[in-house]
Amino acid sequence: GAGAGAGRALPPHCPRGPVLRTVEMHTGGEPLRIIPRLEAAERAAAGLSLLSLRREVASRHDHVRRALVHEPRGHAGMYGAVVVRGGAAAGGAHLGALFLHGAGYSAMCGHAVLALARFALDYGLVPQPAPPEAAVRLCCPCGTVTAFVPWDGERSANPVRFHSVPAFAAATDLAIDVPGHGKVVVDIGYGGTFYAFLSAEQLGLDVCSSKTRDLVSAASAVTEAVKEQFKLHHPESEDLAFLYGTILTDGKDAFSEEPTTNICVFADEQVDRSPTGSGVTARIALQYHKGLIQLNQTRTFRSSTTGSLFTGKAVKATKFGDYNAVIVEVSGEAFYTGTATFTVEEEDPLKYGFLFK
Numbered sequence: 507g508a509g510a511g512a513g514r515a516l517p518p519h520c521p522r523g524p525v526l527r528t529v530e531m532h533t534g535g536e537p538l539r540i541i542p543r544l545e546a547a548e549r550a551a552a553g554l555s556l557l558s559l560r561r562e563v564a565s566r567h568d569h570v571r572r573a574l575v576h577e578p579r580g581h582a583g584m585y586g587a588v589v590v591r592g593g594a595a596a597g598g599a600h601l602g603a604l605f606l607h608g609a610g611y612s613a614m615c616g617h618a619v620l621a622l623a624r625f626a627l628d629y630g631l632v633p634q635p636a637p638p639e640a641a642v643r644l645c646c647p648c649g650t651v652t653a654f655v656p657w658d659g660e661r662s663a664n665p666v667r668f669h670s671v672p673a674f675a676a677a678t679d680l681a682i683d684v685p686g687h688g689k690v691v692v693d694i695g696y697g698g699t700f701y702a703f704l705s706a707e708q709l710g711l712d713v714c715s716s717k718t719r720d721l722v723s724a725a726s727a728v729t730e731a732v733k734e735q736f737k738l739h740h741p742e743s744e745d746l747a748f749l750y751g752t753i754l755t756d757g758k759d760a761f762s763e764e765p766t767t768n769i770c771v772f773a774d775e776q777v778d779r780s781p782t783g784s785g786v787t788a789r790i791a792l793q794y795h796k797g798l799i800q801l802n803q804t805r806t807f808r809s810s811t812t813g814s815l816f817t818g819k820a821v822k823a824t825k826f827g828d829y830n831a832v833i834v835e836v837s838g839e840a841f842y843t844g845t846a847t848f849t850v851e852e853e854d855p856l857k858y859g860f861l862f863k
């Protein structure tokens with residue numbers, strides 16, 4: 507028979523607080539919670555660059571990030587993107603994006619670009635895309651990137667690839683003193699954001715078999731040490747001159763047909779489930795700089811957490827400020843996992859989420 511609740515719509519019956527609708531995706535296992543419209547950001551976007559909008563949203567609307575990325579709606583590994591249309595997505599881009607993670611806002615995110623490119627096509631943000639592959643221009647805080655997406659006229663498909671902002675080697679063979687680990691040698695690469703790279707072996711670990719917990723604490727110690735011992739410089743904006751994280755590798759930097767495995771630990775000990783698009787970009791730039799790969803040699807990168815794969819190749823040499831740089835093409839697969847409607851009840855003491863370690 508009919509239950510007591512028959513005929514009633516699912517609760518909540520009176521969402522007086524904000525309602526946030528999202529499209530859920532993942533790229534190589536790394537989640538992406540897309541906010542297609544955030545009115546506060548749209549209002550603020552008029553006349554602001556994306557970097558300025560990032561500062562504005564961080565200072566005035568950070569509760570949205572906390573509500574969607576932190577528990578109970580999110581989790582310690584959650585990642586999000588706010589779609590920005592109009593003003594801030596300037597320079598002929600189809601859309602802009604602000605990237606959200608557990609500790610704040612990133613300047614670049616490859617896994618998100620791969621997912622957002624599919625989303626932009628399926629959501630109708632690209633006027634008259636032409637099969638078999640449509641170009642999607644996406645404005646990121648670090649600059650504009652172009653993604654290329656299989657398109658049959660009805661829906662997007664995989665694999666998606668994108669061309670990065672100019673990527674470069676910021677420092678190579680840098681000796682860093684890491685408390686608890688002694689001296690290690692790192693490379694610092696830029697792929698829209700800066701990462702430190704070193705083999706896990708230097709820390710007495712194995713990227714494939716060591717406990718994730720041990721890899722995370724070692725990588726975090728490296729990040730902190732590099733921040734204290736090395737001053738980063740970005741040719742265009744000091745807003746972008748920050749170390750986003752550390753990527754531990756299997757040490758296989760010379761060109762090979764075999765995949766090379768890495769784990770990226772970014773922001774506040776957050777672990778990327780994917781091989782990390784901006785990390786692949788930076789690592790290719792370093793390998794090219796060291797003469798370990800040539801233009802258009804494709805390498806495969808594996809995530810040590812999920813086993814998912816991205817490919818990367820340097821497609822063009824260029825200059826970026828004083829740096830010799832390359833444009834890197836990253837390719838991977840992004841999938842939809844659903845849609846969500848989140849409500850916030852005003853009387854909920856944890857309405858804007860919480861985070862604990």
